[in-house]
Structures are given as structure tokens and as C-alpha cells.
Amino acid sequence: MKKQQLETLKKSLWVFHMNTGSCNGCDIEIVAALTPRYDIERFGMMLVGTPRHADVLLITGPLIKKMEDKVKRVYEQMPEPKVVIVVGNCGSTGGVFHESYSVAGPIDKVIPVDVYVPGCPPRPEAIINGVAKAWLKLERLEGKK
Amino acid sequence: MSKKTTYTLPIGPIHPALKEPVAFEFETDGERIINVDFHVGHVHRGIEWIGMHRNPVQILYIAERICGICNICHPIAFCRAVENAAGIEVPERADYIRVIMAELERIHSHILWAGVAAHEIGFDTVLHLSWAMREKVLDLIEYLTGNRITKAIMAVGGVRRDITENQYPTINNALNYYKENLDTIKSVFLDDKSIQMRAKNCGILTKEDALKLCAVGPTTRASGVKKDVRVDQAYCAYGDLNIDYMTPDLLTGEVNGDVYDRIVVRLLEVEQSIDLIEQCIDMLPAGDIMAEPKIPKLLAMLKKVEGDGIGRAEAPRGEVIHYVKLKAGDAPFTWKVRAPTYNNLLPWVPMLLGEEVADIPIVAASTDPCLSCTNRAIVIKGNKREVLDNEALHRMSVEKTRRLAL
Numbered sequence: 001m002k003k004q005q006l007e008t009l010k011k012s013l014w015v016f017h018m019n020t021g022s023c024n025g026c027d028i029e030i031v032a033a034l035t036p037r038y039d040i041e042r043f044g045m046m047l048v049g050t051p052r053h054a055d056v057l058l059i060t061g062p063l064i065k066k067m068e069d070k071v072k073r074v075y076e077q078m079p080e081p082k083v084v085i086v087v088g089n090c091g092s093t094g095g096v097f098h099e100s101y102s103v104a105g106p107i108d109k110v111i112p113v114d115v116y117v118p119g120c121p122p123r124p125e126a127i128i129n130g131v132a133k134a135w136l137k138l139e140r141l142e143g144k145k
Numbered sequence: 146m147s148k149k150t151t152y153t154l155p156i157g158p159i160h161p162a163l164k165e166p167v168a169f170e171f172e173t174d175g176e177r178i179i180n181v182d183f184h185v186g187h188v189h190r191g192i193e194w195i196g197m198h199r200n201p202v203q204i205l206y207i208a209e210r211i212c213g214i215c216n217i218c219h220p221i222a223f224c225r226a227v228e229n230a231a232g233i234e235v236p237e238r239a240d241y242i243r244v245i246m247a248e249l250e251r252i253h254s255h256i257l258w259a260g261v262a263a264h265e266i267g268f269d270t271v272l273h274l275s276w277a278m279r280e281k282v283l284d285l286i287e288y289l290t291g292n293r294i295t296k297a298i299m300a301v302g303g304v305r306r307d308i309t310e311n312q313y314p315t316i317n318n319a320l321n322y323y324k325e326n327l328d329t330i331k332s333v334f335l336d337d338k339s340i341q342m343r344a345k346n347c348g349i350l351t352k353e354d355a356l357k358l359c360a361v362g363p364t365t366r367a368s369g370v371k372k373d374v375r376v377d378q379a380y381c382a383y384g385d386l387n388i389d390y391m392t393p394d395l396l397t398g399e400v401n402g403d404v405y406d407r408i409v410v411r412l413l414e415v416e417q418s419i420d421l422i423e424q425c426i427d428m429l430p431a432g433d434i435m436a437e438p439k440i441p442k443l444l445a446m447l448k449k450v451e452g453d454g455i456g457r458a459e460a461p462r463g464e465v466i467h468y469v470k471l472k473a474g475d476a477p478f479t480w481k482v483r484a485p486t487y488n489n490l491l492p493w494v495p496m497l498l499g500e501e502v503a504d505i506p507i508v509a510a511s512t513d514p515c516l517s518c519t520n521r522a523i524v525i526k527g528n529k530r531e532v533l534d535n536e537a538l539h540r541m542s543v544e545k546t547r548r549l550a551l
Contacts, residue, residue, distance in 0.1 A: 019165055021188040024515065025213025025294045027164060028257065032283075035260075035276035066187050067166060070159055096210055099198070100191035121213060121294050 012044025013135060016054035018074055020107070022061030025121035026088040030058065033124035040128055051077040056134055059113075062090035062097045063105030075111045081141035083114040083134040087127055092116045149174060154502065158187045164261065165514075169505070176501045181494050196480040201227050201301055201447050201469075202440060204480065208467075209295055211482065212515055214257065217243075217250040218460035219482070220299035222467040225380065227301050228436075229454030230471045231447055238432045239303035240381040241425045246290070246298055247381075247458070248418040248425075252323065253282045254461035255411040255418075258513045259330060262408065265506040266343045271333055278326060285319040288312070301443060302436035308429070316426065320419050327415060334408050335396075344405035348496040348508035351402055358491045362463025363410040364512045366392050368402035374459040386424050391417055404511040411513075449473060460485050462513050486515045 019027055033040050034047065048054050051074045063071065075084070084107075089095035091107045107113055114137050117130035151174050158166035166187035172180035192211055196204045208223040209216040221243055228235060256279040263271035283293050290296040290306060298304050308316075334340055350360065355368035365372050371390040375383045391413040393399070393406040400406065437443040453470040463485030472478040489512040496508050 018159060019188075021166070021190060023210045023213040023216075024165065025210070025216070028213060029294060032276065032280070035273050037277060037280045061188075062190060064187060064189055066189070067158070070166075074159060096207055097190050097192075097195065100195050102189050102191040120210070123293065 010139065011055075012046070013056055013131065013138070014048045014054050015045055015056045015058050015131070016051045016074070016078070017047055017058045018051075018060070018071065020059060020061035020067045020071055020091070020105070021064035021103075022088060022090065026060040029121045029124050030060070030087065030127060033127050038124045038128065040131070045131060051075075052079065054078055055082060055138060056131065057082065057084045058087060058131075059084065059091055059107055060087045061105075062094060062100075062103045063107050063110065065102050065104045068104045068110060071107070071110055081138055083137050083141075084111060085115040085117060085130050085134050086113050087117045087122060087130065089118055089120045092118055095120060151179060156505070158184075167514075169509075171497075171502070171505070173502060176503075178497050178500055178502065178505075181497045183490070183493070185490070193480050193482060197476050197478070200444055200475045201471075201477065202444060204477070205299060205301070206297075208482075209297065209299075211484070213294055214254050214515060215250065215460045215462065215465070215484075216295055217246050217299070218458045218465050219467070219484075221247060221381070222456035222458040222465050222482075223469070223480075224299050224301050225456030225458070226454040226467040226469040227447070227456075227471070229456060230452045230469055231450045231454070233302045233436050235303055235381075235436055236433045237382070237430045238307075239434045239436075241429050242304045242306075242308055242434065243299070244382045244386070245308065245422050245425050246286075246296065246304070248421045249282060249286055249289075250296075251418045251461045252415050253279055253286065254513075255415050256282070256330070258411060258461075258510075259334065259408070262404075262507060262510050263334075263340070265510045266340065268339065271330075271340075274333070275330055278323075278330065281319055281322050285316065288315055300435060301447070303434045303438075305435075307434050308426075313426065316422070320422060323415070323419055327412075327419075331412055334412060340408075341405065343504075343507060344403065344408060346401070346403050347504055348404045348500060348511055349402050350492050350496050352400075354492065354495045355402070358495075359488050360463075360492045360512075361485045361488045362460070362513075363391075363407055363414065364463065364489050364492060366390060367400075367406040367410045369394070369400035372464075374457050374464045378457060380457065382425065382428075385428065386421055388417070388421060404507055407511045447471065448475065462486060462515055463489060484515065486512070489514065 017030055032038060057078060086092050086107050090097050091105060094106050097103050115130045115133045117126050119126055151172050154171040154173050157168040168184040170182040171178050192207055196207055205220055208219045211219045256275050260272040260275035287293045290298045298306055350368045352369045355365045355370050369392055373390050375388055376390060391410050393409040396409050396413060450471045451473060456467045458465050465485055466483040468481040470478045500508060
């Protein structure tokens with residue numbers, strides 16, 4: 001099977017980051033990916049302040065019950081085509097919090113997820129790899145139109 | 146004269162200025178804030194409840210994940226609580242390595258905070274400058290523990306990895322890097338005019354308020370209160386080290402308790418941490434790093450323990466307390482965590498009153514709030530959510546104390 005690869009960077013991805021109750025571990029690694037050592041802004045990716053401007057929704061945290069409806073609302077506000085990336089073990093599977101009474105996750109129970117980035121927390125390299133995968137998916141979605 | 150109408154300005158829980166979910170309600174008269182209320186609980190993960198279903202060695206993994214930034218001080222406090230309950234004597238070498246790790250964490254956390262604070266006032270160049278500097282200490286942490294963020298180095302009765310002599314050059318190299326480059330950040334924060342304009346005389350917390358509201362950590366030290374667990378009740382190896390309270394008058398000669406002073410205290414503490422690590426490496430005693438290296442044996446011993454213990458530690462944000470009550474069996478009977486941000490939430494109110502709306506982010510960030518540490522308490526009975534007033538909470542608190550004392 002031919003491995004899918006990014007050939008051109010046709011557009012700049014705008015990312016909305018949402019914390020659904022994470023421990024900050026993934027969140028600081030996401031910021032680390034934006035700052036000079038990893039600097040994903042050189043590919044045109046940047047964090048935006050509102051989901052209405054975003055192509056990608058970056059979610060961290062195990063999804064606390066109190067945040068469940070807010071995640072849905074943020075997801076519905078994003079324009080099509082859109083992709084969702086879950087960063088971290090707890091959002092992907094529940095992780096160490098899987099048995100807790102206040103966790104409504106994993107996130108794919110509530111909204112459709114396209115890319116999972118496992119790790120507790122994942123390294124910035126892994127997060128960038130996840131965003132590149134989302135990029136492929138976005139290009140495929142746009143091609144269908 | 147007609148009475149002026151005030152506006153209520155809701156901010157959060159999802160807001161780009163907030164790094165973590167918290168909901169604020171500001172009552173404003175024009176630009177002036179006249180009342181503040183906030184709702185927490187969006188990061189409540191039921192950590193203490195999970196802990197009551199696991200054995201102490203497994204709880205360590207949960208304790209590390211209370212917060213992704215302070216994931217050395219929570220395990221230290223938890224380990225010390227269990228060691229206190231079980232009467233485990235930690236080897237001296239392990240105590241020194243714990244101090245080295247805690248101080249590395251302080252360097253990383255304070256530099257991270259400096260970047261976030263600069264970002265909150267719209268000075269993104271400094272965010273990138275300080276986060277680029279922070280990568281060096283993360284490299285060192287990764288070199289010593291194997292992980293960048295979640296260090297997994299604490300263990301009940303010691304630490305899991307030793308520091309060997311062939312690692313000294315790398316450690317010294319990183320420390321020297323900070324000694325040489327910290328002046329860049331210091332001059333930006335202390336001499337730059339735009340930071341001075343935003344930070345001076347903004348978000349003032351008086352010494353009286355700091356004492357009355359039990360603020361902890363750099364927040365209270367910036368108001369001139371000499372409070373630091375590392376000095377007051379020296380734990381691990383801090384008793385052997387040369388350490389003192391860091392208050393802003395050491396550098397500027399005066400104490401105002403504003404945002405600027407909180408920046409000064411944190412920058413001074415980074416220098417202090419570098420010094421403490423060097424002292425530790427000079428004095429590092431030889432010996433074991435674990436009181437009981439065989440985990441099954443340790444667990445069998447902990448199973449028989451009955452009693453309770455308290456662990457205190459000075460986190461980058463202030464004092465963290467863990468209380469553990471062990472009863473015969475695998476899981477502890479109770480585990481209670483009091484994180485520093487819990488104490489630093491109420492000081493927000495006197496800090497924010499009278500300030501302008503635009504000052505909210507920097508004032509809120511100036512206590513270095515860590516909500517993932519704090520959110521462990523909420524009351525939901527059935528489907529009815531109850532808001533508890535002061536008396537009810539106090540009554541419940543007293544009842545809980547009685548219940549635990551049984």
C-alpha cells in the first residue's frame with residue numbers, strides 16, 4: 001500500500017484548542033509545539049480564539065461531565081470541513097481516570113474523532129505528526145466536494 | 146440623579162484568555178470591576194475517589210496526574226504522607242535527589258509562568274523567549290528522569306532513579322546556561338517599560354489580606370508575608386541547605402504586593418533554585434535510593450499499616466498538603482489533597498476589585514492558578530445540583546472531621 005504523504009501545504013490550518021479537564025500536561029506540550037523549539041507556526045498553523053475560525057479542534061482531557069455540552073457546542077460552531085484531534089491518553093481511552101464518576105469520556109462517545117495522539121503526555125513531535133495526519137484528512141474531505 | 150446600571154460580564158469556561166476552564170462573573174460599572182464571582186469544577190476528575198480504590202503504589206500514578214506542571218510536588222507530598230503513616234525512613238541520598246527534582250520543577254514552572262504572564266499582557270515576544278529558554282531545563286529533566294513532563298521518579302520510600310557522577314557535566318552545563326541567560330529575561334521583566342506600566346500598582350494584595358485569606362507561595366511572599374514550607378518546616382534535605390524566604394524587597398527594596406512584585410519573587414526563586422541544586426550536588430551523600438526496593442514486600446508491609454500521615458511540600462505555586470489514612474487492606478481509607486491554588490483563589494477578589502476589565506487576565510494569571518490541582522470538590526445529589534452556603538459547608542466539614550476521627 002502506498003503511504004499517504006503530504007505533498008503540498010495548500011492552506012494554513014487554524015487550530016482551536018479546548019481543555020475538557022486535562023491535567024495541563026498535554027496543554028503545555030501543545031504550547032511547547034508552538035514556541036521556538038518546535039515552532040509549528042512556520043507551517044502556517046496557529047491557535048485561534050474562537051471555534052468559528054478553526055479548521056481543527058484540538059481536544060485534551062478526559063471530558064468531565066460538566067464540560068460535555070460545552071464540547072458539543074464548540075464542535076457544532078466549527079465550519080465544515082473540520083477535523084477533531086484528541087491529544088493524550090485520557091481523552092482517547094479514559095486513561096488513568098477511566099473509572100471516575102465525573103468523567104463522561106472518552107471524547108469519541110460525544111463527538112466524532114479523526115485523529116488520536118496517544119501519550120501521557122505525548123511529545124510535541126507526536127502532536128505535530130497528529131496535526132499532519134489531520135491535514136491529509138482535511139485535504140481528502142475538500143477533494144470530495 | 147438616576148442610579149447607574151451595572152453590567153454583568155461572564156467570562157469562561159471556554160475562553161481564549163483562560164488556559165483552563167473556569168467561569169468568571171464580573172459586575173462592571175463601565176470599565177471598573179465592582180464585584181467578582183467565579184465558578185470552578187470544570188476540571189473535577191474524582192481523583193481522591195479513584196485513589197480510594199487503589200493501593201499506595203498505584204496512587205502515585207494518579208498523584209502525578211493531578212497536575213501536569215506540579216507533578217513532582219504532589220508525589221513528594223503523597224509519598225511523605227504514606228511514609229509518615231507507615232514510619233518509613235527515607236535514605237538520605239533519596240532526600241537530596243527529591244530536592245534536586247523539586248527545584249528543577251520550580252525552574253520549569255516559573256519560566257513557563259513568566260511566558261504566560263507576558264502573553265496575557267500581549268507581549269508575545271517574551272512568551273517565545275522564555276519558552277525557548279524553558280526547553281533547556283526540560284532536556285535536563287528528560288535526561289535525569291526519562292520523561293519531559295510526567296517525571297515518574299518518586300516512589301514510596303525513596304526515588305526510582307539515581308543521579309550518577311557522569312551526569313554531573315550535563316547538569317552543570319544546563320545550570321550554567323541559566324546563570325548566563327537569566328539576565329535576559331530579568332532585564333525584560335524588570336526594566337521594560339510596557340511591563341512596568343501594566344504590572345506596577347495593578348492587582349494589589351495587601352499583607353493583611355494575604356494573611357487573612359491564607360494565600361500561599363509566591364503570591365503571599367510578594368505581599369511581604371514570610372511563608373515557605375521549605376524554610377518553616379524543612380522537609381527532605383532542605384534543612385541542610387542554605388535557603389531563605391524570597392520577598393520582593395531583596396531586589397527592589399520595597400513591598401507593594403502588586404503583579405510586578407509577584408514577577409520579581411518568581412525570578413528570584415529561579416535563581417534560588419539553581420543555587421539549591423548546586424548545593425545539593427556538592428553535598429549529595431552516598432547510599433541507597435530506596436528504603437525498600439522490592440515493591441511486593443513494600444506493599445505487603447503497607448497492607449498491615451493502620452494510622453494516618455500528613456505530607457507537606459512547597460510546590461512552585463505554594464504549599465501542597467496530602468493527608469492519607471491507612472487501614473488494613475489494599476486501598477487507603479481516605480486521601481485528601483489540598484493544592485495551593487485552592488488558597489490562592491479567594492485573593493483574586495481583593496486583587497480584581499477596582500481594576501479595569503483589561504487587567505483581568507494578568508491579575509488572574511499573577512497567582513499562577515492551577516485549576517487542575519484545585520478542582521476536586523463538587524456537590525451533585527441525584528440530578529439536583531446544590532449550592533452550599535458557608536454554614537452548610539462548615540457543618541459538613543466538621544462532620545467529615547468527626548467521621549474520619551472515628
